[in-house]
Amino acid sequence: MIRFTNASLEYARGTVALHDVNLFIARREFVFLTGPSGAGKSTLLKCIYMDERPDSGEVKVGATSSLTATRTDVAKLRRKTGIVFQDFRLLEDRTVEQNVAFALEVIGAPRNTIAGKVSRVLTQVGLASKTTALPRELSGGEQQRVAIARALVNDPFVLIADEPTGNLDDRATRGIFQLLRDISASGTAVVMATHNLDLVRRSDYRTIELTHGEIVFDSASIAAPTGVALLDDDAGMTEAVL
Amino acid sequence: MSLATREALVSFRRAPLLSALSITTIAFSLFAFGLFGLVVLNIRQALETVSERVEIRAFAYDGTDSRSVAAAVAEISAYPEVLRADVILPQEALERARREMGEFKDVFESAFLPTAIEVRLKPGYRDPDAVQRVAGKMGAFAFVEDVRYGEDWINQLHRIRNIAGATGMVLGLAFAIVAVIIIGATIRMAMMARAREIEIMRLVGATDGFIRRPFLIEGAIKGTVGGALALGLTWFATSVIERYLSFDTVFFDTRLAVAGVIAGAVIGLAGSMVSVSRQLRQA
Ligand SMILES: Nc1ncnc2c1ncn2[C@@H]1O[C@H](COP(=O)(O)OP(=O)(O)OP(=O)(O)O)[C@@H](O)[C@H]1O
Numbered sequence: 001m002i003r004f005t006n007a008s009l010e011y012a013r014g015t016v017a018l019h020d021v022n023l024f025i026a027r028r029e030f031v032f033l034t035g036p037s038g039a040g041k042s043t044l045l046k047c048i049y050m051d052e053r054p055d056s057g058e059v060k061v062g063a064t065s066s067l068t069a070t071r072t073d074v075a076k077l078r079r080k081t082g083i084v085f086q087d088f089r090l091l092e093d094r095t096v097e098q099n100v101a102f103a104l105e106v107i108g109a110p111r112n113t114i115a116g117k118v119s120r121v122l123t124q125v126g127l128a129s130k131t132t133a134l135p136r137e138l139s140g141g142e143q144q145r146v147a148i149a150r151a152l153v154n155d156p157f158v159l160i161a162d163e164p165t166g167n168l169d170d171r172a173t174r175g176i177f178q179l180l181r182d183i184s185a186s187g188t189a190v191v192m193a194t195h196n197l198d199l200v201r202r203s204d205y206r207t208i209e210l211t212h213g214e215i216v217f218d219s220a221s222i223a224a225p226t227g228v229a230l231l232d233d234d235a236g237m238t239e240a241v242l
Numbered sequence: 243m244s245l246a247t248r249e250a251l252v253s254f255r256r257a258p259l260l261s262a263l264s265i266t267t268i269a270f271s272l273f274a275f276g277l278f279g280l281v282v283l284n285i286r287q288a289l290e291t292v293s294e295r296v297e298i299r300a301f302a303y304d305g306t307d308s309r310s311v312a313a314a315v316a317e318i319s320a321y322p323e324v325l326r327a328d329v330i331l332p333q334e335a336l337e338r339a340r341r342e343m344g345e346f347k348d349v350f351e352s353a354f355l356p357t358a359i360e361v362r363l364k365p366g367y368r369d370p371d372a373v374q375r376v377a378g379k380m381g382a383f384a385f386v387e388d389v390r391y392g393e394d395w396i397n398q399l400h401r402i403r404n405i406a407g408a409t410g411m412v413l414g415l416a417f418a419i420v421a422v423i424i425i426g427a428t429i430r431m432a433m434m435a436r437a438r439e440i441e442i443m444r445l446v447g448a449t450d451g452f453i454r455r456p457f458l459i460e461g462a463i464k465g466t467v468g469g470a471l472a473l474g475l476t477w478f479a480t481s482v483i484e485r486y487l488s489f490d491t492v493f494f495d496t497r498l499a500v501a502g503v504i505a506g507a508v509i510g511l512a513g514s515m516v517s518v519s520r521q522l523r524q525a
């Protein structure tokens with residue numbers, strides 16, 4: 001469903017953000033993306049929603065290829081990829097339900113379908129009682145739920161989360177993580193970049209580690225002999241994987 | 243009201259000064275076009291009416307035989323440019339001169355006026371070129387001593403018309419360029435003010451076309467308002483001229499007036515299109 005083939009990306013000032021990345025993520029999979037700051041996690045996620053495209057190699061998401069996609073193709077792709085960030089990115093002057101409805105309005109969804117979808121997805125993320133609140137009246141965890149609701153309202157096949165719990169305390173983090181697990185369980189793939197190794201350890205989801213733009217560990221290839229050698233730099237992760 | 247239109251109207255509230263400025267420059271652009279366009283239109287009209295009286299006169303030498311004059315008149319009448327050619331005998335010329343210039347009656351006592359051929363041109367040929375051509379041919383008759391026509395003022399009117407047309411073009415274009423620049427700046431500011439929204443729109447899969455739409459509508463609305471304003475201004479200017487210079491003028495017909503307003507919309511649209519496309523490509 002998502003395939004990186006020899007994908008490399010270098011930013012303007014000569015920073016190598018991705019180097020020869022080969023990766024396949026299947027439908028319904030839950031994938032953690034870890035690695036030190038600057039390793040290229042956000043860049044890899046951007047390649048999935050085609051905010052960036054590799055300089056060489058290819059990224060293919062569904063039927064959309066980074067080699068051939070037009071701007072309109074990318075827009076269409078994003079309707080099927082939900083995206084959430086550490087900083088929520090909500091519209092401060094709109095209520096919870098308006099924020100979620102926005103995602104439907106701007107893709108020209110039929111107006112009479114919007115209210116129903118919005119209320120369904122807000123119930124799903126546990127915010128049915130906060131529909132008319134403004135973002136600043138919500139806790140960080142609640143704001144992230146709004147962002148997730150907005151990402152889900154178009155029934156994406158993958159939810160891309162770039163450090164979704166980066167701004168949250170432990171309790172809120174657990175809540176958001178549980179929500180992402182539920183989303184994954186209901187059939188949506190989740191690709192989540194995170195620095196929170198606790199989360200990674202406590203679950204047995206696939207984990208991919210990046211360093212300097214290269215995949216240095218992928219728990220999915222643990223069976224392969226080359227994968228084992230890569231496990232030594234993070235004992236905790238090795239534990240979780242084994 | 244559609245989402246896009248609502249968004250477009252919001253920006254008027256957000257940047258009223260810049261919006262007013264863009265509308266004003268569009269209005270000035272079209273006002274310049276309109277005013278000088280009207281000058282051209284009115285001069286053309288004037289040339290039309292005045293030139294109904296455009297005539298070329300060939301004066302015969304004293305004692306020219308009336309048969310050769312008649313033959314020449316027949317020949318001249320057959321020129322494609324010529325509406326009619328008449329012989330004016332000295333007696334008639336004298337009477338007419340007395341009628342037209344009563345005060346100088348005495349001057350015209352004696353019959354010193356020569357026989358003349360008077361030619362009027364067909365409507366399509368009342369321009370300096372045709373006049374000169376026909377005058378030249380008339381001058382070629384052996385008995386013709388002198389050919390006179392309103393050479394100077396016809397040329398003058400044509401020159402004024404051309405200058406007015408060019409001035410209108412240049413001023414109008416200059417203002418149009420300024421209008422496009424100001425509208426571009428307004429749109430750029432509006433897009434910056436809405437950067438967060440635009441970012442989220444792109445994130446959730448809005449197409450460029452959708453994102454662009456409210457800004458294009460905004461530009462078109464401003465342009466239309468500017469065009470209507472220009473039309474009002476030109477109309478006001480002509481009525482002032484009519485009142486104080488007691489001068490009959492022609493105004494644009496409906497088709498031209500509508501075209502002017504549409505031109506405003508086009509300027510507005512062009513300004514926002516350029517700016518929005520550039521912004522979207524950068525983002
Ligand atoms: N727009 C950009 N222009 C230039 N360089 C960039 C840009 N975005 C990222 N980089 C650089 O590319 C490298 C990878 O960045 P990226 O944001 O993908 O890392 P990351 O793994 O997400 O880091 P973090 O954990 O801090 O979020 C870094 O060295 C970063 O400085």
Ligand SMILES: [Mg+2]
Nearest residue numbers: 041042043162
């Ligand atoms: Mg990052």
